[in-house]
Amino acid sequence: MGAAAEETQSESAAPEGRFPLLSRIDSPEDLRGLPEAALPSLAEEIRGFMVESVSKTGGHLSSSLGAVELAIALQYVFNTPRDRIIWDVGHQAYAHKILTGRKGRFGTLRRFHGLSGFPKRSESEHDAFGTAHSSTSISAALGMAVAAKLRGETDRWTVAVIGDGALTGGMAIEALNDAGVYKSGVKLLIILNDNDCSISPPAGALSGHLAKIVSTRAFNSARERGKRALKHVPCLWDIAKRMEKQAINFVSPPSAIFSAFDLNYYGPIDGHDLKELVEVLRNLRELDQPLVLHVATQKGKGYKPAELNPTLYHGVSPFDPQKGIVVSDKPDKPTYTQIFGRWVCDMAERDDRLYAITPAMREGSGLVEFEKRFPERYRDVAIAEQHAVTYGAGLACGGLKPVVAIYSTFLQRALDQVIHDVALQNLPVMFAVDRGGIVGADGATHQGAFDIAELRGIPNMTVMTPSDENECRLMLNTAFAMDTPAAVRYPRGKGPGVEVSANFETIPVGVSRTLRAGHGVAFLGFGAMTNVLKPVAEALDATLIDMRFAKPLDRAVILRAAASHSLVVTAEEGALAGGAGEGVSSVIEEAGLVVSVMHFGLPDAFVEQGSHDEVMRELNLTSEAIEAAVRRRLAERTIEHGAFV
Numbered sequence: 001m002g003a004a005a006e007e008t009q010s011e012s013a014a015p016e017g018r019f020p021l022l023s024r025i026d027s028p029e030d031l032r033g034l035p036e037a038a039l040p041s042l043a044e045e046i047r048g049f050m051v052e053s054v055s056k057t058g059g060h061l062s063s064s065l066g067a068v069e070l071a072i073a074l075q076y077v078f079n080t081p082r083d084r085i086i087w088d089v090g091h092q093a094y095a096h097k098i099l100t101g102r103k104g105r106f107g108t109l110r111r112f113h114g115l116s117g118f119p120k121r122s123e124s125e126h127d128a129f130g131t132a133h134s135s136t137s138i139s140a141a142l143g144m145a146v147a148a149k150l151r152g153e154t155d156r157w158t159v160a161v162i163g164d165g166a167l168t169g170g171m172a173i174e175a176l177n178d179a180g181v182y183k184s185g186v187k188l189l190i191i192l193n194d195n196d197c198s199i200s201p202p203a204g205a206l207s208g209h210l211a212k213i214v215s216t217r218a219f220n221s222a223r224e225r226g227k228r229a230l231k232h233v234p235c236l237w238d239i240a241k242r243m244e245k246q247a248i249n250f251v252s253p254p255s256a257i258f259s260a261f262d263l264n265y266y267g268p269i270d271g272h273d274l275k276e277l278v279e280v281l282r283n284l285r286e287l288d289q290p291l292v293l294h295v296a297t298q299k300g301k302g303y304k305p306a307e308l309n310p311t312l313y314h315g316v317s318p319f320d321p322q323k324g325i326v327v328s329d330k331p332d333k334p335t336y337t338q339i340f341g342r343w344v345c346d347m348a349e350r351d352d353r354l355y356a357i358t359p360a361m362r363e364g365s366g367l368v369e370f371e372k373r374f375p376e377r378y379r380d381v382a383i384a385e386q387h388a389v390t391y392g393a394g395l396a397c398g399g400l401k402p403v404v405a406i407y408s409t410f411l412q413r414a415l416d417q418v419i420h421d422v423a424l425q426n427l428p429v430m431f432a433v434d435r436g437g438i439v440g441a442d443g444a445t446h447q448g449a450f451d452i453a454e455l456r457g458i459p460n461m462t463v464m465t466p467s468d469e470n471e472c473r474l475m476l477n478t479a480f481a482m483d484t485p486a487a488v489r490y491p492r493g494k495g496p497g498v499e500v501s502a503n504f505e506t507i508p509v510g511v512s513r514t515l516r517a518g519h520g521v522a523f524l525g526f527g528a529m530t531n532v533l534k535p536v537a538e539a540l541d542a543t544l545i546d547m548r549f550a551k552p553l554d555r556a557v558i559l560r561a562a563a564s565h566s567l568v569v570t571a572e573e574g575a576l577a578g579g580a581g582e583g584v585s586s587v588i589e590e591a592g593l594v595v596s597v598m599h600f601g602l603p604d605a606f607v608e609q610g611s612h613d614e615v616m617r618e619l620n621l622t623s624e625a626i627e628a629a630v631r632r633r634l635a636e637r638t639i640e641h642g643a644f645v
């Protein structure tokens with residue numbers, strides 16, 4: 001465990017005084033030893049503990065606050081790890097972590113070498129499946145449930161907990177379509193954790209449908225139908241009757257999408273009522289087929305500021321829990337996301353063909369202002385990366401200039417759409433690829449490691465990597481001016497602080513810029529790594545080139561550098577395998593030049609969480625580490641050849 005992780009571990013070990021019940025729980029068995037009547041108090045303690053701890057570490061607060069009762073009830077009724085619970089996205093699984101032996105390390109959440117912010121199989125036997133990218137839970141759970149059936153493990157249940165936002169992802173719908181085919185013997189329980197919220201307010205038609213079901217009005221009209229539907233399941237029919245007495249919603253409206261997939265649907269029930277949750281789960285456990293339970297919850301539940309603004313508290317940095325998050329209005333160096341946010345508004349003002357698309361990441365992608373100013377040219381398509389890209393392709397065919405704002409890690413979902421629907425038809429869809437490179441606390445699932453390698457191999461595609469804020473603006477202008485597919489990939493957070501012009505100037509495609517002429521070594525930087533190379537080039541009196549384009553590469557400059565230096569060094573904050581550095585090597589090899597080459601970038605391994613600096617240090621991607629490695633190479637070559645040119 002890293003020092004940062006160790007430091008906070010003991011602080012969050014649930015002191016007995018304030019958390020008397022929680023301090024007695026170190027495993028699901030301890031939880032099951034509690035009387036049912038104690039569960040609501042436990043839920044309150046978990047919330048207090050969670051707010052206190054997450055206010056120090058940062059994390060996904062509102063979603064996890066909303067799923068406390070659900071996590072308790074599931075662990076109380078089911079028997080993990082024999083039974084399996086899969087939390088879709090996994091950002092709502094903090095109570096699950098706390099209850100499954102990780103309370104003592106909860107203060108290390110999302111820190112360097114600490115607990116992951118998401119379920120992770122290598123972290124706990126109670127984490128049945130690693131998640132973080134949404135909408136995977138039903139597929140994985142169905143696979144496990146079918147495997148249990150085939151292996152004769154007739155007692156094993158698999159539960160997928162999926163949010164209303166995650167349900168909008170195509171994969172979830174594909175999985176429902178498959179799950180509905182299975183009948184007896186497949187013990188799959190899908191719990192729809194419906195808080196009527198994604199990160200931002202829910203997008204798309206499905207949310208309206210779900211809201212209608214949850215609303216009392218719909219419940220009243222559907223109650224009779226629900227009772228009829230439950231008659232063939234005697235124990236549920238009993239619950240339904242009891243629930244009706246208690247005025248608890250429990251219906252089975254035939255309009256629900258689940259019915260269309262021939263899945264037995266139960267609910268909606270109150271996801272914060274532990275008595276009800278435990279009772280219903282116990283009864284559903286007696287059944288023997290794929291089931292859906294619709295649970296209504298409140299995002300941010302139990303912490304007023306988060307209840308009032310669940311979007312602000314979706315993913316938080318450390319904050320004072322007494323005051324809540326204070327949004328600063330002090331002018332500060334803008335992030336790359338803000339540079340994009342300003343650019344997209346400026347360009348939309350100037351060109352009415354611009355149309356911006358986000359797959360459910362309005363805030364994170366810097367489109368809040370754009371939506372306000374250009375609502376008719378803005379679309380949050382929900383968690384639907386594939387649709388976002390192909391929808392963009394359609395808009396381009398229709399004469400618009402779509403800008404798909406997407407995180408590098410989520411672009412992975414839509415790779416075929418980029419290839420088949422955009423690039424193959426050479427359509428002018430522009431990609432604003434945010435979070436390129438190391439993202440920090442989200443860790444391995446979210447690192448922007450692969451976009452350069454993915455995009456670089458696609459014909460017709462142009463890929464730009466800005467080394468500073470103004471470069472970013474110039475590249476956004478350039479990508480938008482092109483009539484072919486183009487991507488600008490920029491990192492999470494702030495750049496070096498270069499002033500950004502407000503103009504619409506473009507740069508020549510495929511042309512680098514030489515920042516420093518030196519000798520011996522030529523450093524070729526891609527994106528932010530150019531700044532890391534700067535002091536190294538100065539220390540070695542070497543050449544430094546900001547390559548600007550990962551595709552097309554500036555072949556002329558690469559060949560000149562190879563011919564006039566003894567060592568060519570490339571650096572990128574992206575996977576080395578298939579990366580821009582490899583492209584540089586092929587340019588040199590194809591020309592038949594022989595020169596020593598070094599590549600710096602992300603290794604052939606998944607890169608774990610930590611601050612950007614911590615991770616870059618660990619990967620030896622700092623100026624100091626690169627300088628040392630280059631000096632070692634130079635020394636080796638001097639010994640080999642007797643002299644170094």
Ligand SMILES: Cc1ncc(C[n+]2csc(CCOP(=O)(O)OP(=O)(O)O)c2C)c(N)n1
Pocket residue numbers: 062063064066089091092132133134135162163164165166167195197198199299359360361383385410413
């Ligand atoms: C494929 C993918 N796209 C986008 C995201 C970013 N993301 C994380 S949580 C979230 C909203 C999920 O909403 P919901 O499932 O309803 O859960 P809630 O936050 O409401 O608890 C989004 C868009 C993601 N994790 N995975």
Ligand SMILES: CC(=O)[C@@H](O)[C@H](O)COP(=O)(O)O
Pocket residue numbers: 060089091132314315364435439442492
């Ligand atoms: C869980 C998830 O996928 C998002 O909430 C993500 O953590 C957001 O990342 P940023 O903080 O970089 O916007």
Ligand SMILES: [Mg+2]
Pocket residue numbers: 163164165166193194195196197198
């Ligand atoms: Mg939701």
